[in-house]
Amino acid sequence: MPGASRNTSYTAHHLQVLEGLEAVRKRPGMYIGSTDGRGLMHCLWEIIDNSVDEALAGVCSTITVTLHADGSVEVGDDGRGVPVDIEPRTGLTGVEVVYTKLHAGGKFGGGSYTASGGLHGVGASVVNALSARMDVEVDRGGKTHAMSFRRGEPGVFADQGAPDPEVPFAPYEETPTLRIVGKVARARTGTRVRYWADRQIFIKDAQFDDEALRSRARQTSFLVPGLKIVIRDNRGLPGTLGADGPHEEVFHHEGGISEFAEFLATDPPVTDIWRLQGTGTFTETVPVLDAKGHMTPTDVERECGVDIALRWGTGFDTLVASFVNIIATPKGGTHIMGFDQAMLKVFRKQLEVNSRRLKVGTDKVDKDDILAGLTAVVTVRLAEPQFEGQTKEVLGTPAVRQIVARVVEQELTQRFENPKKGEKQQGSLLLEKVVAEMKSRISARLHKETQRAKNALESSTLPAKLADCRSSDTSRTELFIVEGDSALGTAKLARSSEFQALLPIRGKILNVQKASVADTLKNAECAAIMQVIGAGSGRTFDVEQARYGKVIIMTDADVDGAHIRTLLITLFFRYMRPLVEAGRLYAAVPPLHRIEVVNPGSKPNDLIYTYSEGEMRQQVAALTKRGRTIKQPMQRYKGLGEMDADQLAETTMDPLHRTLRRVTAEDAQNAAITFELLMGNEVAPRRDFIVAGAARLDRERIDA
Structure with missing residues (x-):
């Protein structure tokens, strides 16, 4: 029995115990x-x-x-x-x-x-x-x-002289x-x-x-x-x-962290360096090694020292450097959670007290308004802090959050309520800056919403060539961007019209990495794609407004198809990047070959689809070795239009059988550099890239 052999093939002698280092x-x-x-x-x-x-x-x-x-x-x-x-x-x-x-x-x-x-x-x-x-x-x-x-x-x-590991x-x-x-x-x-x-x-x-x-x-x-x-x-x-x-x-x-904050700041000051210092205690149950070498759970009282240097400038960028016992925590942790919590609480209270003078109205300030132009060094010191992993990038000790929040709230409130003329003036200037940031944010949001509504009214009719789906549930709907009218005809018969929409494009679209924004929006194909997705473009793009849960690029499995796919990905990356970052852009994987294996008698022949030249050769070799007969000539698809609707549905469109490649941008900065190199205006770096990689070219892969 297969199950019996599987149960006895894994025994204790397969286990390894790694000792020491x-x-x-x-x-x-x-x-x-x-x-x-x-x-x-x-x-x-x-x-x-x-x-x-x-x-x-x-x-x-x-x-x-x-x-x-x-x-x-x-x-x-x-x-x-x-x-x-x-x-x-x-x-x-x-x-x-x-x-x-x-x-x-x-x-x-x-x-x-x-x-x-x-x-x-x-x-x-x-x-x-x-x-x-x-x-x-x-x-x-x-x-x-x-x-x-x-x-x-x-x-x-x-050693014979200088130390040498060899x-x-x-x-x-x-x-x-x-x-x-x-x-x-x-x-x-x-x-x-x-x-x-x-x-x-x-x-x-x-x-x-x-x-x-x-x-x-x-x-x-x-x-x-x-x-x-x-x-x-x-x-x-x-x-x-x-x-x-x-x-x-x-x-x-x-000078300590005050000097550090001054060193990190790049813009003219609105406030001096403000130091917020304090301590707090908490009880933690930890295993302690006793005299006999046994670990015993013990309640230990810890002290947490908080020392923060703040400085607001006239700029808009935020830099908050956080440390635990001088170890940098670039991904934050409980100390930064407490810092953000207290900052929001104190500023909201101060704006409420001064709402008439500052003309705040009913609007609420948020964290980004407060942190605009802030340079801060946040440090905490405590014994045996809990980190997430040996790389120590995130502080996990829960009690630190409330201690930092309390210290920041007390010290910052005293700063705002300090009656000294210089301190009071700085506090007023800072509150005015925060209110200005809040009003700018709200104004920009209203403008964006107005503009989006205006655009929606002006272009309320979707392109005539769109074959839309019936469902509006974005958790299910899919938009296929297909290459050419011939592929569109087959795809219409192959799709499920309940949740799959089709938008054909003609040939190779505009290279948006080189084109201006105006030229991109004038381009009929680019404008149609943005209009159909319906979530705006560039800075106004709102992924929540997208009409489809998945956008799938479906091009031929040849060089031209790869080029069109690259141009489309460039368009999405440049003008609809949140869709890519949300993992909602995909590339369909159509087959290259269809192998028909002859069955004896009246039994229907078996169909095998392969997606690369290498996979096809492996399948043919395996079938030949087993003595199976392959109907000749084998079909090689030059494009999606050559496929029957049933074949296209089974291999490329049916969610139960298809393969999709998700397009991601794990590192937006590196991705931007790559797009600029391959698709940008500068020719010299691209030529150097091609020359440097010419030696690694596999001539067999050229489809010519």
Whole structure:
């Protein structure tokens, strides 16, 4: 029985248990996000953040990051140094515990750190596991202690001069011991970590991002006032600041996040830098390691410190940079939720109090009105924050939301109610700016609605060539844009007129990437498509007003069909982008060949459709091998018009059998660049693109 064999083919000996750092090397993306340049930089951040945590604890003043010519990177600090004594539970030195054991460190509530960026105890050990070599030196107790690792395993390299990850390596056969390699002044402490990223893990083209490193160093120096961060580039790489020789850059700021907000702002000020500071406490139930090594759920009282710098300018752009224990949270989290909540509450209350003076009326201000022209740095500090994932981009600790909201509400309200002349004047100017933004938004919305209604009245009749469907339920309706009248005739017979509408277009439409807006709207085919979809175009496009749930481009499976499809996608991307972003634009996949397999006797022949030359050859070879007879000649469809209605319905239009390709724009910026390259006015970049890719052309794929 098939079911019986399936049940016995999967047994316990098929299961794998990855021990220690093996799991990191097997699935690096789980820990560092990716194995390209972003993952390489994430490893560097993990090591740097360990040093920054020492600075947050007040025991480190200088961090030095050195990019070496041999591809390695070294991070040194003058903190307390990684512990070198024996950890009692494992019997290993502190250095080996930190750099070889996952989920081990001083940031699990043991009292070493009250607020830190490293939280999960995997940062240093993950970097070690993904390094061809790592050398750790610790200055502590008047001595320099050292230990080396190869892909996470401690041992000794047979160096002959400069350290090299390729020299012979001897792993420790017994318990590893720290080597004493020098003496230092007893007052001198610190840690130096040098590692070579393992090219078995990271892709060949992965490189350190110089600009991202400098930007992160600058950001950290603002967030930890008084901390000096030195970046040294000894690589001599062309195109970098160190191309002509060793280059050193020092980041050191005493002004904190007020200076950071001033640095980030780009427009003339409406207000000075406003600092909103406060603290709050909350109780959290967390597992705590007791003296016997057992995890016991314990209620712990946490303190959350909030420090925010705000500054409004005359511009319209918004920049809100958020941080948790100096770790950037670009995707926000509970602290930003609390910030937005309080800002909206305070401004709505202030506008209500001053409604007569500001002539607010009954309109409600929204978040975008308040944030226009705002530059803000939002920081919170707390022990053991909860993040979503090891990459720490979103804060998840629920209690932080209310603490931030309360601090912002109290501090911002005091700013508006401050009787000092200068403060009061700034508050009034800010409220006037917010009201002006609100009125502009409402005016633009009314204009858009009026214009849309006007356009609808002026073009109330749909194009005569549209074969509309009966249903108006957008969850079911589909608009097929078909190529030519011959395809339209077959498609009319093949469609389900209840929910499938057809719009034919004549040949190749206008290339809208090159054309002006006026020319596009004058073009009969482009105007007909926009009119039929009925949701406007450009900035006024409202995807909720679209008359069809799916828009399907159905062109011939040849070069001309691909060209027409590209032109149509360009039109949608440029003038109806929300439809693409909502995943409602599709391309139909018609077959290229029909294989008729002869059956004996009076049994009807079997029909097999294939969608590429390669698939057709595979099917023919498989059928021949099985001794089946294929009726010759096989039909190759030159266009949709050659297909019978039943064939078109079965292969391309019937939702039960068809294949659709969804057109997406995951990265709008990259997509815009690609469209500009392939379809824009500039010929030279397109010529370079074609010349560069000519060597990879498969001549067999040219349909000529």
